[in-house]
Amino acid sequence: MELIKLTIDNTPVEVEKGTTIYQAAKKIGIKIPALCYMNLEHLGIENRPGGCRICVVEVAGRRNLAPSCSTSVMEGMVVKTNTPKVLNARKTVMELILSDHPKDCLICPSNGKCELQSLAATLGVREIHSVENAAMSTYRKDASPSLKRDMDKCIMCRRCETMCNEVQTVGALSAVNRGFMAVVAPAFEQDLVKSPCTFCGQCVAVCPTGALTEVDDTNKIIRALADPSKTVVVQTAPAVRAALGEEFGLEPGTRVTGKMAAALRRLGFAKVFDTDFAADLTIMEEGTELLDRISKFLKGDKSVKLPILTSCCPAWVNFFETNYPDMLDVPSSAKSPQQMFGAIAKTYFAGKMNVKREDLVVVSVMPCLAKKFECQRDEFKVNGNPDVDYSISTRELAHLIKMANIDFASLPEEDFDQPLGESTGAAVIFGTTGGVIEAAVRTAYEIFTGNKLNKIDFKELRGLEGIRTASIDFNGTMINIGIAHQLGNARKLLDGVRSGMYNFHAIEIMACPGGCVGGAGQPYHHGDSSIIEARHKALYKEDEEKTIRKSHENPYIIKLYEEFLGKPMSETAHHLLHTHYFDKHKV
Amino acid sequence: MNKIKSLDDLRKMKQNLSSDISIREKSNNPEKMVQIRVAMATCGIAAGAREVMNTFLEKIEKDSLPIVVTQGGCMGYCYAEPTVEVKVPGKDPVVFGHVDSKVALEIVDKYIVKGELIDGILPVNYQTIQEKA
């Protein structure tokens, strides 16, 4: 690899050819401020439109300032990142951006988490010229069950557009209008719910301002908890425990399972349960379905749909309902863990507790914004009463804890309640890409072969590459597995299956980068993908430390089948734990 | 339409088509060309100017001569119609009177091509093409 020598702020640096000034500067500890630029390097996601012009630097011999995020280094280049000219330009551009941005920071949902806000502070903008005469670009507000759009706050960084189009290939958001009124919106500036949006929320995850945010359901939780006629129970998704700590200043990757349970108990939830329990249940159902289809296939039944596709991810479900309406019978009919939990809670558990369905409120804490949409789907309601009443994000939970005056750091470690709180290591790794299929393989292997697994870890299924494939030896029968995270990769994988390029038995798909650990409801990563990697590792660590690591060995799951469901894919199980999909194709 | 298959074909086509546009090419640089102006007022036409003009045009076309033929109004020599003014670059313009097809061919062959003087030149008492322009 060719090396290039240059100096940045009088410091010599040697970097590979093709490196940008921004990256070269970072290497020697110079952090050039940037706004639109975002590089999730662990995930191969980059947004570099060169639009904000905040990261400009002076390059000797160049007539104008260079955007450091997208200017490659050249031999002998002399770069200055902090001359008066650069500082003035940067501040002036920031002033311009702020001049067309609402000044209601104090009441903005992104207050304190806003990249624009902190950058304005860094650059020291103290005044905006002639602000009283300045026109503002304003737009119609739009809300969906999951996401809210307040595009008055959009600064055209285009990160959401990159996520929606390039990473997810959903195509719900793109730049519309031109000039001062340019903004990112669904086609014809229609409502998000009428667009092909999957509510994956990756636009929210990367928005540097309060333009794109989640629908805030915290007040509904507070009201439910205060209602004496209601029994309010909570379930928490696997990925939440690996990220919640970040909201309280803990290192990314710190596991806070015990503190989280303690905090939820202090918030007043009658029972603190775990979605992981439902994850184990999902493996029982989905794994059985997989084995059923494979067995039929191996016996020569050509009507069997293979590969089976996982269906835990609600954004993925929305995606295939919109984009692959001809393949609705391919994904597993198993509900997602959130919905399995709700269905069991409002039948099995409500019965045990002798609580009426209407008086039981099921709250889920999810790393996800699409879960808000999922729990409102009509097929997950009984007489209008949803199996899961409210779904809040990791961020909303952190907010609730703070509002309730709970000092998170000093909380003790506590356990989940039973019977819906016990889980295995297999369930924990549901929160990361590759985890669901690994959990399924652990159980399916033992059931299919009748042998105990010698080695529980399937390292070949792990990693952060967008598309991964592996073949697992089921005692002589090779089971081919495909894994994709990010919907764009899912599309590639699926198109590959359609074209005959791939021949899989099972495919795991998660919509968000890295799986649920990178979900849109998680604490903001602000462009630092090492945070997602740290959460990913934390979940495997939690799995490793569990005594039971295979779903079918979860004693409470065994008990649930004995007491209530019978066996996997039984009629009761079918009724409560399986669903069907709808053609939501949009023109 | 025959396709142009080679540079040669292109050249041939250009040559074959040249006459279509040569009138414009010539008018582009009239000062470098021999100019023949046929007086085409009522008197001229009555005396056969149209035929004379056609004779010139046919002759020029046939011999591919760099001559531009224009028509003018009455030059005032009604007694001598049809009249024709000829301007050879570098020479004073001359006017011929009583031109018929035979004289026209003579003007081209002898006066213009060979530079010989021929009969029928009228005295100049009007603005020439050049002065007027």
Added chain:
Amino acid sequence: MAQIKMHLLVCGGTGCRASESKRLVDELNAQLKANNLDEEVKVIITGCFGFCEKGPIVKVIPDNTFYTKVKPEDAEEIVEEHVLKGRKVTRLLYENPETKEHVSDSKHMGFYQKQVRIALRNCGFIDPENIEEYIVRDGYAALGKVLSMTPAEAIDIVKKSGLRGRGGAGFPTGLKWEIASKNKADQKYVVCNADEGDPGAFMDRSILEGDPNSIVEAMAICGYCIGATKGLIYIRAEYPLAIKRLQVAIGQAREFGLLGPKILGSDFDFDIELRYGAGAFVCGEETALIHSMEGKRGEPTIKPPFPAEAGYLGKPSNVNNVETFANIPAIFLKGWEWFSSIGTEKSKGTKVFALAGKINNVGLIEVPMGTTLREVIFEIGGGIKGGKKFKAVQTGGPSGGCLTEQHLDTPIDYDNLVAAGSMMGSGGMIVMDEDDCMVSVAKFYLDFIVEESCGKCAPCRIGNKRMHETLEKICQGKGTMEDLDYLDNLSKVIKDTALCGLGQTSPNPVLSTMQYFRDEYLAHVVDKKCPAGRCKALRSYVINADKCMGCTLCAKNCPTSAITGDKKVPHVIDQSKCIKCGTCYEKCKFGAIEIR
């Protein structure tokens, strides 16, 4: 068949068609037929003659008579007098504005005398819808010549000619071709940028309407040089006539085997497709143009990569504008030595300009590089309309700047214009006189930029909006000295930080007017006056008591009853009531109302 003795060339450009040149052609043909002349006189619809001020134009060949402002009703007289009897129709001849004499042919008109036509060589001369006429004018001979050379030899000729891009920035064309030729790929593209967007500019449109085959030929030459077999012309959908003529030219070229496989017996294949743009100014920027052709949002991306490396569909693409291409065949026919002998040291050849504004001869002109602004404005353009005083000339469209009296003797070339704070741009040239307010002029251009900014980068999207607002404030008489500093800083920051050429040059009108007309800005800000009397808010109407006859007409018409006075006694305007509508000014028969 009778001998054709006369051609009547009628301008069929968009401008002249708008003034009924189509009906004029029909009328001429009808008159010829009525006089049994239709076999010896041919009416030919050509491209633009350039002298749009006086259109529609009819040129009579071979005597070169140049008729101006010809109406369909004039056809009868032209045929009966000129065609039949050889008498020129004097009233339709061009009148020399100084001597008031009629000029019978174009060679003796000031408008044409200083012009050298290379790009426009066939405009107004041939029938653009007949490829044969182009071939007679040595059309496709340049392509034939090039096909006998190696691409490197041909590129070398373009390099030596010194031709620079006529689209604005003036990048050396030969170098551009060389870069594209060196990048290896399975497919390359030749792209013709026909997305002419400057207000008042119609150079490219006129070339496409008047000589479409020259573009087709040049693109094929370029394709051979860089190794491309596909050409794309990105043309505004608002140019229906140019589109039609290109379609005809491409169709005929295919029919004649001058496009398609194995052109002129060589191994070179080339074909051209049209792509239509919706008329966004920024799509003249080459990366934005390519994105638009790819069906993406028409907005620029950072260069590098340049289109020569990764252009249309990621393949090496060479983008040149129409006028640049129009020069190419001439360079190969007459030699690079000939071409480089025209012009200045660093700017070779000619440049086409669209003259507009307060000038007598509005139209399309082509002059050698190095011609001075004075020659263009006063000799070719015939000076300022109504004998008013010259104030400024805006070159380079919205990206250019305003130049003044002091620049009149500057030879026009790329570098001199940039040094003076403007730029060549695509060739718009708008002349302003003493009645133009330079703050308003700057505001006008910003208006355009604000409208046309794609919105991708913050400095252009928001900065130009803020500049526009500040200029509006100054025109309203509410400006402060801080606003001038603000404008100055903003202009420089936008120039330094904007993403594309459009943004980087957008402050030029403000910077140049602030530099050369600072006193006018100060008058607006400090004295709250608009010296040109253009800014309504700063205008006051006053009655000159010496001229007022007390007729009461103004008072009767004043919508706010701001004017009072007895009959036959000079009237007075109450400034606190006056809404500056200007009604009194228009109504007064004695010129007693003055604008101050």
